[in-house]
Amino acid sequence: MPPRMRALVEFALKVTHRHHEITEEDLKPLREAGLSDEAIIEAAEVAAMFNFTNRLLNSLGFKPNPEYYG
Template sequence: MSWLRVPDEASLPAEVVAFHEAPLEKLGFVPNVLVNYALRPSHLLRWNEHYDELMKGDSGLSKAEREMIAVVVSVANECAYCIAAHSAALRKLTKDPALADAVAADHTTAPLEPRVRAMLDYALKLTLHPTTMSEADVELLREAGWTDEDVMDVAEVTGMFNLTNRMASGLGWEPNPEYETLGR
């Protein structure tokens, strides 16, 4: 599950054990990212608070659009954990497994609105070529109909998944097998 020691549940603070109850009830399992990140309980709780705000908080981006960013960034970074987890989340949100699979395979050929494709193009460029970003990239998003607040959300979600991808890939975090069938 990880190249590092996986903390024993009995050794975890009560707030982390309580935190694990929600996904267990909702999904039927605790995602390995939460189990592995619990090696540093305070880091897990702060990371998750920020993650929840980005992925579920107030935004001009839908939850599905945010998951699409997660998938595209994770595919670009070849992060097996996040590809599995966020493709599953996208399938559940859209109730369209074919669309989620198409986004994961190649967002440029997926049946997406131009506005969404522009958002994903930006996220991909920021992931692969961050030093080449310019105001023109932001202007393309504005022209596609995104507000400045939306553009900031796109950049921040992209940054979150670049961080999380590196944690998962750098520490050998393995995806839960349950992700394969989730949303199918």
């Protein structure tokens, strides 16, 4: 996996599973991979929105991607 993609995936995983532990240190790999502050904000927004919508739908009994659960 290219370094940029790895940095984004690792960041998204931390946003998903350990968001309360994120510090400035967690942004360094993203910056080292060439992401601007605006791109980092967008990555955080995408990960957070994905988590929000999936948790909301799951809590109401909906499966957003039924083929995924099949």
